[in-house]
Amino acid sequence: MAEPTNSEIAAALDELGDLHELDGAIVHRIVAYRNAAKAVREAPVSVTGMARQGRATELAGIGATIQEKVLALADEGAIPAAVRLRAKFPAGLLEITRLPGLGPKRARRLYEELSIDSLAALQTAAAAQRIRALKGFGPRAEESLLAAANAAIAARCVAADGQDGRDGGPGRMVLGRALAIGEQLVAALLAHPASERVQLAGSARRMTDSVKDLDVIATAHEPLALARAAAELDLVESAQTPGEAGVRLRTHTGLRVDMRIVAPDQFGNLMQHFTGSKEHNVALREASVRKGLHVSEYGVKDDATGETYRCAREEEVYALLGLDYIEPELRENRGELTAAAAHALPSLVSTSDLRGDLHCHTTTSDGTASIQEMAIAAREAGYEYLAITDHSASFGFGDEVSSDELRAQIDRIHALSGTDAVAGMRLLAGSEVNILPDGSLDYADEILAELDWVVASVHSSFQMPAEAMTARITAAIANPLVDVIGHLSGRKIERRPPYALHFPAIVEAAVAHGTMLEINASPDRRDLNELHARAAAAAGVGIVINCDAHRTGGFEVARYGVATARRAWLGPDAILNTRPWVQLRARRPRHR
């Protein structure tokens, strides 16, 4: 049997947490399993491998007990405790527990007292009004449980039809779309005379891949007037009753917005609280309690003085706790608190550090603009150099570029490079070459050798097993004419999962051959993801951030690639296209 992957171990630990929750274990034990699952899911190396060396306990949240359970999963195919608990509770019970408003305690009582062990059984019991007779339940609870059960069953039918239920869960919006709405909202509110400060908080501020909703924090000299104005904005579909403390909105795109208005001297506290993440805040508060400080959205209470300190600025919150300011992108409880206490936080890359872009398309393949137009757009976006990397000979969408066409394209690019026609922009003749299923590329080495820049990407046969896909990509990495692998995992956020791949083997090959890995900045991709980018850079792989622009406006997405790099803890040194082209050129694998 193959060794369990990190995501398989994480799923097993999450399940064990769920089962212990049903079994009535104390909440801290359940939280411990959830924390361990997160640690495993985010670990950059094989946790099974670590456990075999007795080193899984080096991961925060994993102790000797869970390490043993990982080994049991690897050696026996199951965790004994999970097998025992699965036999104790019907499978449908977990589904009931996940209904909104119903936790493990009340779900278990429904099971024990009314034998409710499935959504269908819950529907029947609620319809027959048997639930309201239970102590602690009433007609209102019965009503809302019936509605929740109906909704869950309807959602299940929709998912079965393939209309919804994609990975990432229902109702999440890709950050690019959400930020477009959120930034418009913030600008409109800032323009209103009643407002003072207005800022996005929440996961949008942390620049996560996708968001569930938007959090907006404001101060105002007339709070009620601002809340009312928010409810009246064109992009708002419906609003709850505006109040002094804010208003809840729903936009026409279905995105929920929670707008809070706060006193100026608590703006920092509220921003800190609502920026999250939950994991960051929990860890921050636990560490603070040990110093006698209690952090909430209202202030920092000091046990020693009994006083609650309010902070107008977020920086003050962190300073009170003895921490350096932590950039929002780092607030995921991935080591940032320890680093902030030790004054060892990384200095993160920013959009203005990028000097060039190394992946874009023109009308020669599937782009909408000419070489010249793309060059000028890139210059206006602040770049010094741009690689033109149209698709290759077997793209498959009718935009194939034959070897002869590519030669002509190389001449065109070199003729334009550095001229006034492209505002002095340095243009690099490149290609985005397909990695075919057997690992070969769809241009001959002779022509690849003529190119200034070669991106190699997978665009077909996504369903290969992990071993074959890994061999396919490592074969491309081993070709010294390949400079960088484009959008390594092939994922489309909220639409298509990554294909199966052994990431550590990719990193190993990239280190061995000096091949770079791309963070594709398209907000739908952000591929490498932040965890892979962090692990790859730590192993010494050169990272480049590319826009994959298909039109002149396509360079605006650089911020999403930079955000992924920042969430990966990367500074300008780790990102090779922050360097001048002459330095980057010397770093190409063919020069090793």
Add this chain to the structure above:
DNA sequence: GCCGTTTTCGGCCCGACTGTTTTCAGTCG
């Protein structure tokens, strides 16, 4: 079940909301 500037036991974030209850447990973010 994890963990340690209260260190191998005894803790383990904070507050709001809901529905049910006369003071709170459960759930959620």
